[in-house]
Amino acid sequence: MPEGKIVKALSGFYYVLNEGGLVQCRGRGVFRKNKITPLVGDEVVYQAENDREGYIMEVKDRKNELIRPPIANVDQAILVFSAVEPDFSTVLLDRFLVLVEFNHIQPLICITKIDLADKEQIQAIKEYADQYREVGYEVILTSSETEMGIQALTPHVDDKISVFAGQSGVGKSSLLNVLRPDLELKTNDISTHLGRGKHTTRHVELIGIGNGLIADTPGFSSLEFTNIEAEDLNSCFPEIARQSENCKFRGCLHISEPKCAVKTGVESAGITKYRYEHYVEFLQEIKDRKPRY
Structure with a gap:
């Protein structure tokens, strides 16, 4: 039976990428019975009904998986945080880092919207960046408007499955649009009433950028350490x-x-x-x- 990688999950369908293109699959009932949920990033075996449709028969062993966002077999987590709007939060960043470290995923910290920060804010961000670099993390300062830092970020996505994750409204979709302009992903400004971004990404999908795959994931602002002792x-x-x-x-x-x-x-x-x-x-x-x- 043919094999492939799930690159998109939406409304009960799993879109499996193989050498011939995309095949729209449903999961077998046995998955629900055994409480197995196929995830974006899964390597699967499927039974083809025709060139475009089929049923997932087997989910291969995962090297890791995340619950929020739901994705498997991630090589790298690009943690996207804004310098301002919303303001940079070390406690939220550390929550993401703990989850990523626990799942043995390589983190990369990307701080966006540098063009919107004033001199004092930029100085503070640079000090934080240096402190995280001293820990051993890669930190890249970027701006989707001026394309600052984009050339530094691009080589990090090659030959990897990366997940873009971070608080809503930090500019994940804007950053992806700069990395691959033909995507034209929907973006929204920060809600002035709520002080946070409006959710613009509704599902998890792996997007080809350069020689790698990046997951644009729904934004969220809290993490629970459910499985961490x-x-x-x-x-x-x-x-x-x-x-x-x-x-x-x-x-x-x-x-x-x-x-x-x-x-x-x-x-x-x-x-x-x-x-x-x-x-x-x-x-x-x-x-x-x-x-x-």
Whole structure:
């Protein structure tokens, strides 16, 4: 039976890309029975009814998957955050980074709308960018209006499945339109009443850009650490994970334990205060989570 990759899911149909083009498929009833939901990015085996229609028979093993946005087999997450409108948020960025790190996906931080920021805001953004680079993250400053940073971003999408993710209204669709102008993706301004972007992307779809595939995903502004346990969080902050090797006690959670290298390393060992505070906040959130049965 033929094989391919799901590049779009919409209204119960899965659009599978193979060497001959797109085939519109439905999932077999056995998937619903076994609680398996095919995702964009899945490698699948399908039974062809004809050249354009078929049924998905098998979903191959995934190397990773995200729930929000629903996508599988991602190589890279391009986390798109705006300098202004909406204002840059380190706590929201760190939430995205934790989820990405937990799923073993390579993150790239892209800060947009630099052209709309004033001198003080640009200086603050550059300082944040340097701090995240010190952690080990790639950070690119961009503007869809002036095309600043686009040449720096383009090589990062080649030969990868990337997901564009970030808060609504940060300019994900505008950025994709610059990377591939023929897309003409719908964009909306920030709602002045709500202070956030209007949802312009309604489904997940893999779009060919350069030699890679990028998923433009519905925007969302909150993340829950549903599957992350307290002892997992340490590894989702690379600088904390590195410094924790010097803690006296194995399994140290870096809150109240004696001789904790992480607590003493805030600021002096490349752990910024706000990143540590976010770690503490997220840890408490995980501890307060209602148990699942």
